[in-house]
Amino acid sequence: GDSVTQMEGPVTLSEEAFLTINCTYTATGYPSLFWYVQYPGEGLQLLLKATKADDKGSNKGFEATYRKETTSFHLEKGSVQVSDSAVYFCALSPALGSYDKVIFGPGTSLSVIP
């Protein structure tokens, strides 16, 4: 079945460091891909998404490119801030508009220290 795999955390970085959180997926067809962020004690917020191969999603300095050939959707940010400390979830939806199925990865905890 469809699944999402993320790099295990926790990840600890110094402020202004470069961030990469790896995400790979297994799916049939052409899924939509997402990154969600969960700040401590809060719900999930959609960070960015991509709906087809080679699309790049970007928001708040984060970006991720939908790579069908490597079935990956790695999250990157050039310079992290303390306020980026959160848990990041990679997710997929099997087909655009298929709202009933959103499959989440296990999440990666990021801590950014001053």
Next chain:
Amino acid sequence: GAVVSQHPSWVICKSGTSVKIECRSLDFQATTMFWYRQFPKQSLMLMATSNEGSKATYEQGVEKDKFLINHASLTLSTLTVTSAHPEDSSFYICRGAGYTFGSGTRLTVV
């Protein structure tokens, strides 16, 4: 964009009591709402899908008599944890149209 309002954000209750969690769609009509549970430091697990005007669809292993879902209107879905026990303590979160989540409810049963 679509906004889902979830209340309460946290609740502490005694064992044996019931707790109701509400999710409201503020600027759209939600014919469907999804309910998730998240254990500490883990990912989200889909519990059930609520459908306006009809019975909810539960995922395998989720007790429908334990987690009562009602979706009586196009803007409100509720999850009631009945006869709560400490093992029900968790973070519950709903998802509405598209990919918009509520802010979550931290339930602690003592």
